[in-house]
Amino acid sequence: MRKVIHSFKVGIALVLVSLLYLLDPLFSQVGENAMWAIMTVVVIFEFFAGATLSKGLNRGLGTILGGGLGCLAAALAQKAGGIGSTIIVGTSVFIFAAAATYTRMVPKIKKRHDYGAMIFILTFNLVVVSGIRAEKVMKLARERLSTIGMGFVICIFISLLIFPIWASDELHDSIASKFEDLARSIEAICLEEYGGSNGEKENQPAVANLSSCKSVLNSRSKDESLANFAWWEPWHGKFGLNYPWGKYLHIGEHLREVAATILSLKGLSARHEPPTTLRQTITEPCEAVGSLLARSLRELGESILKMRRCHPGASIVPELKSMRLELSLFMSSSNLQPIENGDGLAMATFLLLLMDIMEKVEKLAKEVEELGELASFRTQALICPSSL
Structure with a gap:
């Protein structure tokens, strides 16, 4: 019965985030970034409420840190321009990716924050590399973060308040x-x-x-x-x-x-x-x-x-x-x-x-x-x- 309940809860969550695409007023606000909300639900919704909280909070923390630092590095690269832009991007990617990968091997961090560290590496690299070509990297990052937040809120609400499985x-x-x-x-x-x-x-x-x-x-x-x-x-x-x-x-x-x-x-x-x-x-x-x-x-x-x-x-x-x-x-x-x-x-x-x-x-x-x-x-x- 718990498996049936969990299946229904995942279905409800996906229907709710799909409304960002299906309803014109919502789609006009988020646009194609609504896909990130759907991806968030699919990725973080787990059988146990604690597992959903763990993945959700780790994903949020990794996205915020990775996106923030990625935007900062991308902005510095854009100001430097030319060969300096390439040097800044390459150096920042190497330093942060190597540091985050090392922290994933620390037992205490690996036990509870391994997923967050992985999301940090992914988000930082996507933002800093795409920021060189994108003109409005800050706006893009903000919109994607907001849709990820929507998916996270929906998952937590359904997981904790509707027949929670602890x-x-x-x-x-x-x-x-x-x-x-x-x-x-x-x-x-x-x-x-x-x-x-x-x-x-x-x-x-x-x-x-x-x-x-x-x-x-x-x-x-x-x-x-x-x-x-x-x-x-x-x-x-x-x-x-x-x-x-x-x-x-x-x-x-x-x-x-x-x-x-x-x-x-x-x-x-x-x-x-x-x-x-x-x-x-x-x-x-x-x-x-x-x-x-x-x-x-x-x-x-x-x-x-x-x-x-x-x-x-x-x-x-x-x-x-x-x-x-x-x-x-x-x-x-x-x-x-x-x-x-x-x-x-x-x-x-x-x-x-x-x-x-x-x-x-x-x-x-x-x-x-x-x-x-x-x-x-x-x-x-x-x-x-x-x-x-």
Whole structure:
């Protein structure tokens, strides 16, 4: 439905800017420069409101700076005349194009203003070069800038006020849903493969749930794009100004670390199929660890989704530390010692990976708690379901 809404919004925007051509009173004011308004709508209207704002503001800033400096350089070239005109144009093009291209490679500028720098280079070169042949370069630049502004205003108005699609909502819900995906993956391995529910379909749920685990692992570029678009968006709904979107990216990195370890866990279990006796030996600790990890991940995801502080330090973290200690004591006992060949070593590695996941979830819980403080999540009446 959101795709249909976006398609209708783009169609409406193009109809409105086309009126500059279709209506004689408007066409008499802007003339052929109306084409720049249509080009602006096609170029900057994006799916998310933040992406439209980002491209629109970058395009406007790049056009104003490039056009202004281009007009200044063109005016100086016209006054110089002759060979001096050629020298001024060539020198100015080289200096500004090289400087703008270098700034595009600076990480912070490339992240948020790469499009603006590109538009600056394009506009500056078009204006300064055409200014040598054009007699009324200032008038031409002003008319084109005004039509670009019309297209920008129409895009922003429709994108922000008519069924807006916010990148911030998408990022918030996406990060929260990743916790559920990882919880299901943990359950698929610990409870279904190594727990007491072994059967003919033991591998089918694991394969299905691990596909979502792989999507979490490959979500970095999407998260970074959404966070960048969300940074441009104004205050709306439950997200205020200066909202800590960077913390969402940190949480996403921790989630990908957990996902990578889960996939390593699955790979180990696929390569080394333990005998039934050994599987029964680790069934109880696997079920306990799997249940705790799944519950903890769901609580953290719910904390983000509902924007309420769960105080992980008061419940989740102590439970995970206690379970890690129990698992360490289990491994140090003689449970795995009688097993010869590689099966015992493989199971010990399996349990070590489980301990590593618990440690990563502890760090994840602290990150969620910090997000709650920075974003001013509301405090629950109860500390957390797991403490009851």
